[in-house]
Amino acid sequence: MLSTTATAARRTSVSILGAGTQGRRLAFMWSSRGNNVHLIDAQAHQLQASIQAVENFRASWSTADSEKGDIITHLPHELSAAVRDSWLVVECVPERLPLKQKILTQLDSVAPEDVIIASNSSSYSCGEILQGLKLKNKSRILSAHTSIEIMGHESTDAKHIDLMTSRCAAHGFDPFHVRSPSMGYLYNRIWAAIKREALLAAAEGAGTPEEIDAIFKGVLKTPKGPFEQMDVVGLDVVHDIEQHYADARGDIPSEPREYLRRYLEKGHLGVKSGKGFYDYGSPNRL
Template identity: 65%
Template sequence: MVLTVTPKKSVTLIGAGTQGRRLAFMWSSRGNDVHLVDGQEAQLQASIKAIEEFRQSSSNVNASSGRIITHSPETLREALQVAWLVVEVSNSGIINDQKLTEKCVPEQIELKTKVISELDALAPRDTIIASNSSSYSCSEILKGLNLRNERRFLSAHSYWPPETPEIEIMGHETTNPSYITLMMEQCKAHGFSPFHVKSPSMGYIYNRIWAAIKREALLAASEGAATPEEIDNIFKGVLKTPKGPFEQMDVVGLDVVLDIEQHYADARGNIPSAPREYLQKFLDEGNLGVKSGRGFYDYGTS
């Protein structure tokens, strides 16, 4: 079966947070309208401002950008009527309609299965439903669910667009191969750099490698071999990266990092507990990273 996308159709995104507004910029960068749905009006307004800043700083300032149309969850169905692609970026509302649904909720399997079940019930049978989970595969999320059409599910994990446009596309055992092809084509057409993960892989490609790096960094700090700052400094000095592993974990959120690490431990069984115990001490003190003002580093109270 050959799948095509009708030109100039809208994309609907659920969740107007940090990732949602970045995806809105990407999916609107070729002239498509984006309907942005969120339960918080402040998030929607902040997203409009952020997207305009992305457009002003873009190297392709003359590009024909689509409109950004904001919605509360109450007008979700209206937002989806003209959408060929629906992306759930967070659990700020319930998704519904047309050609792609992508979810990026906190790394907890209970939330993911709940959202996927609701999407399957609400979305048309030919709508692609994708998970943006950074560690759980579709196979894990779909396990035990009674779905209308499991062949339309896949994983589509993005990073930090537009600066980091890489996105990993991974199917599960029964994903329709045509949907993988369509996703690869459309992601590339909208400025992403897509990679096809050709076999089931916990953490996709990059995050699988990154998980080992951050785990060893946490283990070294927990053993007193070096402080987080020292580990970051040698990491950046040798690899010439802008951020070290502890700085990156602070950006992600230490609660999310712990959830992901616990998932790896549950799945593999041979993961040392010291990194999780070390993280838990920070969580117990309310230090979650950048979003709380303090993690491994102090970011102030704002």
């Protein structure tokens, strides 16, 4: 009988649960070397928009002769079939702990034993998500975020970290191993401090979002400032992440969240709603 690692290594497809911003980008990356991606979401319009988004990414980033895998869309009732032929399934659902716990429990119950289950959470570690859950196999669960930071928990089997690292590199990612549990991984932990101070400066009236972005870009020569980047991420997502940091750490100032709520109460979520810190004219569904 093949070991679980050997069996998983024979599979090439990846399943992604959640067709939002992160799910679409991951679908593009994991399909960029000719392997199929199964994309699962409860909203049919999200799935349809994701296909167009992946095509847009390919037109901008892929070379003409590169092999491309298929993006196969599924609704939630097709979850078992969607993960059956994959070596990896990644959850990309909104940053809400009960939802992530529900999804990981579902994936653990339907995914074959040799399938690695990864959480794409921006701030919740696997240890936090798994706390109190009764799962069949916690050793195959890990965290994977950005491009890509891979972080296990106390029960993660090291061979899954190794397989994730090698497969990520083969698909054009730049994988990094986060060697101990870290809220926000490495990059997002640093980014959280930057965006929090930017929000606090604006809340105090030290500068407007436009002025803070301008000085940030002028000094660091980056294409986007923190407020522009938060608009891309979604101000509701930024608020959820900030709330998690505040709940977990207890030393986070409240002013940045209060400042964000002023925009959320108006329905200004950023690029996806057409208006956030900046006005984008119309909602961007892609």
